[in-house]
Amino acid sequence: MANASCRRESILTFTLCNLSIVNKTLGSLLKILIPIGVGIYLVVHIYAQLDQDQRNTLFTALRKANYWFVGLSFLIGLLSHYIRAYRWNFQLEAMGRQISNFNGFLAVMIGYIVNLVLPRVGEASRAAAITKYEGVPFDKSFGSILSERALDFVLLLLISLLTLVLQYSVLQPVADQLLSSISGRASSFILWTMLIVAVLVGTLAIKALDRFKHIPVVHKAWELKEGILEGLRSIFKMKRRVSYLIATLAIWACYIAMFWVCFFAIPETGHLGPDAVSASFVVGSLAIIIIPGGIGAFPVGIMQALMLYGIAGETGFALGWIIWFSQTSMIVIFGGLSMLLIPIVNRSSNARVKT
DSSP states (O other), X not given: OHHHHHHTXXXXXXXXXXXXXXXXXXXXXXXXXHXXXXXXXXXXXXXXXXXXXXXXXXXXXXXXXOHHHHHHHHXXXXXXXXXXXXXXXXXXXXXXXXXXXXXXXXXXXXXXHHHHHSTTOHHHHHHHHHHHHHOOOHHHHHHHHHHHHHHHHHHHHHHHHHHHHHTHHHHHHHHHHHHHHHXXXXXXXXXXXXXXXXXXXXXXXXXXXXXXXXXHHHXXXXXXXXXXXXXXHHHHHOSOHHHXXXXXXXXXXXXXXXXXXXXXXXXXXXXXXXXXXXXXXXXXXXXXXXXXXXXXXXXXXXHHHHHTTTOOHHXXXXXHHXXXXXXXXXXXXXXXXXXXXXXXXXXXXXXXXXX
């Protein structure tokens, strides 16, 4: 049909018309191939980081693990991400915006898989997806995500401090080492100089944006700054604060549950209680913050934490790989599917609106 209409035009028009058809075809193929390519890259990249002993431990643990518990952990992880998308709407409503929970879920999963490939870029990708398919301004969406991440960090810090206080007798060696490292960094002249310079530069940049916002180019940056600040303030302006708090607690309950469930996949760790689970959960979470994706660091952290509770190193190491593999594979699978589905789902929605 398109080719027939192209033939009635000049050679130049015919060429351009066919090029547009080729571009559309390539675009459709890329939407399918890119998510698949990202998944393959992650598998190859992660496997290449492991030495032979780690590979043997991983495969042995995967063969012997009770997959019912691993699958349950997988599903609980998905539930936590859906609740995160559901909770996101409470902040957006405070800015006069609302998105579909399904689009929010797809955007959240896209953010997670992008973070595996490009650390710290996932939040921007999540905001960009909602901007494209829901029309929420990027700056406001991004600001709401930053405030959400800040709240998550505070909650993780509170859980870490509570775990440390309640189990100080067991965790004292780790706590002393951590405090020593923090005090060493805190006394660094270079670090304090960099912090002071960063604060001064940030303050001057904000004042410059306000002072010269009448200039078109600067005005764009000023609008971005204002949108991000509005997104950050949305957490305090929302009407459904109680619902937001309940959803937040549900997210963290899911995090701990999906972590704890995997303990039952190995007989040697199935008897462990909240003390060992909370300690290894905190160590594993910190490993993911320090090393994007937690590759290598996560299972080592779990191993070190569980050794304090009498679990053999190789057993703790195997459990760490099982937990990491369960949640990473979930992000790779559903993150890739989300990249594929979000344009398809929204194209179908647009088609229904037009009819």
